[in-house]
Amino acid sequence: GAVVSQHPSRVICKSGTSVKIECRSLDFQATTMFWYRQFPKQSLMLMATSNEGSKATYEQGVEKDKFLINHASLTLSTLTVTSAHPEDSSFYICSAGEAGGNNEQFFGPGTRLTVL
Amino acid sequence: QKEVEQDPGPLSVPEGAIVSLNCTYSNSAFQYFMWYRQYSRKGPELLMYTYSSGNKEDGRFTAQVDKSSKYISLFIRDSQPSDSATYLCAMSVTGNQFYFGTGTSLTVIP
Numbered sequence: 430g431a432v433v434s435q436h437p438s439r440v441i442c443k444s445g446t447s448v449k450i451e452c453r454s455l456d457f458q459a460t461t462m463f464w465y466r467q468f469p470k471q472s473l474m475l476m477a478t479s480n481e482g483s484k485a486t487y488e489q490g491v492e493k494d495k496f497l498i499n500h501a502s503l504t505l506s507t508l509t510v511t512s513a514h515p516e517d518s519s520f521y522i523c524s525a526g527e528a529g530g531n532n533e534q535f536f537g538p539g540t541r542l543t544v545l
Numbered sequence: 546q547k548e549v550e551q552d553p554g555p556l557s558v559p560e561g562a563i564v565s566l567n568c569t570y571s572n573s574a575f576q577y578f579m580w581y582r583q584y585s586r587k588g589p590e591l592l593m594y595t596y597s598s599g600n601k602e603d604g605r606f607t608a609q610v611d612k613s614s615k616y617i618s619l620f621i622r623d624s625q626p627s628d629s630a631t632y633l634c635a636m637s638v639t640g641n642q643f644y645f646g647t648g649t650s651l652t653v654i655p
Contacts, residue, residue: 461641463643473589
């Protein structure tokens with residue numbers, strides 16, 4: 430299957446700082462990528478849909494000014510958690526589907542964010 | 546009511562058993578159905594992908610979709626300890642935005 434990578438895999442930061450997480454599709458092009466958040470022992474919650482070359486679409490209740498998404502190319506989307514607080518600590522996972530493909534979504538390995 | 550309902554378990558079975566995992570859903574417009582396996586602290590890994598109704602088999606795994614009952618299943622034959630993980634169902638109307646179940650935690654005991 431297609432490969433999606435995330436960087437970093439783990440980050441610990443102080444409250445008030447900003448953290449950038451990268452999501453890359455390594456062997457295919459993705460016009461759309463998705464960002465999810467997963468709390469311990471809970472399912473994935475869709476945060477936003479990242480569209481290449483246009484603004485992201487955010488789910489209800491997700492602050493777009495806090496979770497900045499940039500989909501600069503067909504293989505890269507970034508999520509920046511601005512002014513992070515301890516309640517933002519979570520497992521952030523991206524997914525991507527191949528442009529023109531059969532709608533299969535492939536997930537990255539996730540980024541564990543801990544805000545002190 | 547949630548879009549997708551999944552029993553969180555935990556489910557514990559002996560090695561070699563047949564495992565049945567299920568999800569129900571409320572949106573009759575869903576037509577893309579997926580099953581993912583997620584190991585602890587890892588991203589989900591796609592196991593099975595089905596479009597519309599019917600069965601799909603891949604090795605020890607069989608996925609079934611019953612759209613009339615709004616019910617999907619994943620069967621694991623000859624379960625192995627390495628199958629111990631959380632299994633997530635996901636479904637979509639367009640094939641773009643997916644709705645996930647809460648996941649079922651499975652432990653296969655040697």
